[in-house]
Amino acid sequence: MSAPLFPAFLDLAGRRVLLVGGGVVARRKAEALLESGAEVVVGAPALVPELARAVAEGRLTHRAGPFSPDWLDGAWLVIAATDDAAVNARVAREAEARRIWANVVDDTPRCTFQVPARVERGPLQVAISSRGEAPMLARWLREQLETELDPTLGALAAWLGGKREALRQRFPDATRRRQVIEALIRGPAADALRSGDIDGAEHAFEAALAEDATPRGRVILVGAGPGDPGLLTLRGLRALNQADVVLHDRLVSREVLALARRDAEKIEVAKEAGTHHTTQQRIHELLIEHARAGKTVVRLKGGDPFVFGRGGEELQALRAAGIPYEVVPGITAALACGAYAGIPLTHREHAQSVRLVTAHCRNSIDTLDWIALAQERQTLAVYMGVQGLDTIRDRLLEHGRSPTTPFALVENGSRANQRVVLGTLAALPERAAAEQVRSPALLILGEVAALAKDLHWFGAPPSSPPVMLSPPAPTAATLTLAA
Ligand SMILES: C[S@@+](CC[C@H](N)C(=O)[O-])C[C@H]1O[C@@H](n2cnc3c(N)ncnc32)[C@H](O)[C@@H]1O
Incomplete structure (x- = not known):
């Protein structure tokens, strides 16, 4: 290409x-x-x-x-x-x-x-190109934008153009200036212009000029969801558009990252095993340093920031440092993997509760309440469990969970390369090893997992249907492509 x-x-x-x-x-x-x-x-x-x-x-x-x-x-x-x-x-x-x-x-x-095909609103122009490959599609998109873009955007663009110099002088710091302009665009100035109220817009402008000229840093903790960019919330998207700096985990998908403001500095903060604590400390320092420099910092975390994401610790660090923050929840892996694998986590005929569990190291496995986890009619959603599947299987069996309890291992849930491996508890680690299941993967264990193959794919990523690997036949594994 x-x-x-x-x-x-x-x-x-x-x-x-x-x-x-x-x-x-x-x-x-x-x-x-x-x-x-x-x-x-x-x-x-x-x-x-x-x-x-x-x-x-x-x-x-x-x-x-x-x-x-x-x-x-x-x-x-x-x-x-x-x-x-x-x-x-x-x-x-x-x-x-x-x-x-x-x-x-x-x-x-x-x-x-x-x-290119163009949509014009006064000095504002949106140009669309398909690199000459699909001009009809570009034209169709232009039609869509024509109906969606407010006709008063042109007036807003021209009005802002007239304010540039005053804004530049009052707010010499570019980051602060951008914050003020964004507030004007999203706030009462734009609302007033939309209804033709020039006086109202001027009033909002005077109020903006009276604001503090020093940049105001803050941190927005955003849940990026499990991978499919369609699962990012609208507030999350807005935060990404405002970001000066994006600190993201490795788990955050490229597609979600691509939605961040182009000029934003993007910093990957992967946490390596063994240096976990130090690195987490460094993340706190980076958040605080950038916010104190007046930046809008988006801390982008896979899934939901507060579900096994150490978002809580980051929040405590921000509070201790007196940094203003916001939290935007995200769709956690258990919900997305359930949905994209066709598994209703609490189907009322099979489960009365769902437990979110983490089992990422021997210590955390040993402190789990296995008696409670082994109860029937509940669904377990186990995060970070790929390494400890044999222990999980053994402990659950020891504490009375049936060996025929169905499971689904959802690898890369909601992403174009999603795979779902199905089986029963007795053979859990062997099935995972045979199919070479890799992180990120979520284990859904409980009677509901058996429903995976009965439901339609109602939320699959558009690019390619996820692959479902059914329990093996006595002789060989069967590979079924989901409809
Ligand atoms: C550190 S935890 C973060 C969880 C995240 N905060 C959330 O709410 O989903 C990482 C674990 O989440 C699960 N996970 C995250 N994204 C996933 C995905 N797209 N598919 C399957 N599992 C995922 C895996 O078990 C992975 O090891």
Whole structure:
């Protein structure tokens, strides 16, 4: 696959653009170029009446006759819009030789720049490109945006443009300035402009100018969910858009990270076994340092920050340091894995409760209340248990849980590479080893796990259906692709 195009908006005002072709396609291109203030030269043997009129009115210059490379002299861009593919190809070749950006209408491979589909709201422009591969899709998306983007956005953009200098002077610190502008965009100024109330917007602006100019740091602890970006909450998304710094765990998926503000500094804070405590301490220090420097820090944690995520400790550290914070919950792995594996965790015919349990080291395994965990009619959702499956199986059997209790091991739950391994308690570690189940994986144990294969996939990631590995037949394991 070729590299993505680099998006850019060109200031063509007063700059020469050559348009080769004199038909209706060239006419449409000429209109758009003239709108952007370009000095347009149209080269063609003959022109449609509208173009001829524009030439007569002095808005365009006409170079008559067949294409000649010297037409390119002084041009910044060229658009080839003739109905002769050979002429268009020649224009593109000559432009390339002179390092002039060329667009050849309906001939993507010859283009060195493409004209995107656009949605405009005053000075605000949204440009959409499919790299020339699916122009219809880009156009469809443009239609969607046209209906979704508030028409008053243009007024807001123009109004903010008029305030830039005052804001720059009052808030010299760029981070603080961004915070104030964001508050204006999300707050009463935008609301007032939406209803045409200019006085109200000005009032909100005066109030903003009266605010403290020193940057205000804070930390937002955000649950990123288990991987599928569709499971991030709207508040989580908003926090990511405001972030100056994102401190994230390794478990956070690339797709979720991609939703963060582009300019945000992204720091992975993986915790290695053995250095856990020191590293956690370092995370606290980083959170506090960045917040004290006035940054909006998003601490992005897999699943929910307070479910086996050490979010509680981070919160205590922030409180002790007097740092303002917010917590945005996330969808924890147990809920997502249940949903994406088709397992209703508390189906009333099979389970009256669900327990979230962690079993990540021998110490934590030994302190679990096995008598309670071995009770029937309950579902266990075991986090971080991949390494201790043999102990989990042995302890549960010792304390009376039936060896035929069904389980589902959900690996990479909600992600495109999700796998579900099914079996019964007696063979739990052997099944996991045979299928090479790797972290992150969640063990769901209880009668409800048997329902996995009876339900439809109602929430699977769109890219590829998760793979379900059923209990092995006596001779060989069966592999069933979920519907
Ligand atoms: C440190 S805990 C963090 C749990 C997280 N705070 C949550 O609420 O889901 C990490 C464990 O969560 C489980 N886990 C997290 N994401 C998962 C996923 N996408 N699929 C399966 N298990 C997952 C695994 O058991 C993993 O070892």
